[in-house]
Amino acid sequence: MRYTIRQIEYFIATAETGSITLASERLSISQPSISTAITHLEQELETQLFVRHHAKGLSLTPAGRTLLVEAKLLVQQAEYMYTLASEVNDKIRGQLSLGCLVTLASMIMPELSHSFTSAFPATKIAQTVSNHEELLEKLERVELDTAITYNLSVPDGFDFLPLASLPPHVLVGEASPLARHSSISLTELVNEPLILLDLPISREYFLDLFTALGLKPMITTRSPHQDVIRTMVANGYGYTLMNVRPRSDMAMDGRRVVRVPLSGDHKPMVIGVVSLKQSRKSRLVEMFERHCQSFISDAYIPGMVAPVMGRRKITK
CATH class of the missing domain: 1.10.10.10 (Winged helix-like DNA-binding domain superfamily/Winged helix DNA-binding domain)
Incomplete structure (x- = not known):
């Protein structure tokens, strides 16, 4: 050769x-x-x-x-040699092929990846950012070792390790009259212009919040890009529903967005680590999952305001 x-x-x-x-x-x-x-x-x-x-x-x-x-199979086999060697020597090393949901990646991945490779210097992380459906497909094709995503529509054949729950909230522009509300209901929003996050699974999640109450929102714009939606909201085009809460309240153009709690009892999205069900995971994947458990929780999420820090009492 x-x-x-x-x-x-x-x-x-x-x-x-x-x-x-x-x-x-x-x-x-x-x-x-x-x-x-x-x-x-x-x-x-x-x-x-x-x-x-x-x-x-x-x-x-x-x-x-x-x-x-x-x-690709040849490279995977070569990487597997490192995995075997690390298990024999009880040393964590090798390359982890890690996927992350596109709406989470910019906040979670930099700090999480750096902290893991700092703790285990003989490791590398190859990152893939995609939507939920594509991440599951790549896991099935063994193009990814594991992925960070939500618990929505995780079929049989996959393991899901929950890490933190993110309840939905309303995002509006600073100048919107809705920004002065202490909380707001879906019923009050139904005739307001909705800018919908148009990603597989996510869009169904947000629309189901309305459907569960027999409501139909007034969708005026759809976009798969979270930053585009935040900027449109900041410029007064309408409101959106989100689960993630970045630490910055600025849109990409420097205008401010305001988070308003959503009143009512709504199903949260749960961040977690998903992988293919198998009899035995590699030591590298096991250690990464443990690292995620120690690093992500309701009390702390890299790049975000954690749920326990962002909760306010809702009186409505």
């Missing part, structure tokens, strides 16, 4: 990004190094892996798509 695991990793990164430039940024490796590695692989395997498009990046050939699947 006259190719290396490193060259295979360069091939995977280029295939997933469709660009040597983006692969270079992802891996912090120079573009010539990646280009040379791919050329070497193509020569060694006597197979064209990519079609080069002028000014439009790269696309995989049929052979390249087939070999990409095998390349």
Whole structure:
């Protein structure tokens, strides 16, 4: 065998990004190094892996798509050698493929990942950010070891370790008359313009809050991007419902948003760690789950105002 695991990793990164430039940024490796590695692989395997498009990046050939699947399996097997060695030596090491729900990632992942790799210096975390459905699919395909998401629609075949509960609340702009309320009900909101977080599972969760009361909200805008929604709310386009509560009350344009408690008894979203059910988890995954349990709770969530800190007495 006259190719290396490193060259295979360069091939995977280029295939997933469709660009040597983006692969270079992802891996912090120079573009010539990646280009040379791919050329070497193509020569060694006597197979064209990519079609080069002028000014439009790269696309995989049929052979390249087939070999990409095998390349990922090869890297996983190589990483598994580290896992086995760590279990034999009782040392935590290796790379953890970690997914995180897109609405949680910007707040939770930086501090959580840094604290884990600081506690276990021989580990690395490869992060994937996606929506709930895609995270479950990647876990099923063994592209991820574990993921941080909500407890909504977790099917049989998965384990879910709960960490913290996030009740829903209303988010409005600073100038909105609703911002002066001590709390507000869904009935009072039903004729107000709703800017809906349009992500799989999340949108169903928020709409079900209304359906449970026989209400139908007035949806004026939908977006899968949380920051876009916060900025629209801050500019007076309407209100939104959220579970996460960032420590900053500023939208991306510097305008302020205000959190108003939602009166009534509503099902919270529960943050947790989800993984495939299996007879035995690797020691690396087990230690990461323990770290999450010690690091995330109702009393503390990285990047957020924790539930116990954000609760106010609701009189309505």
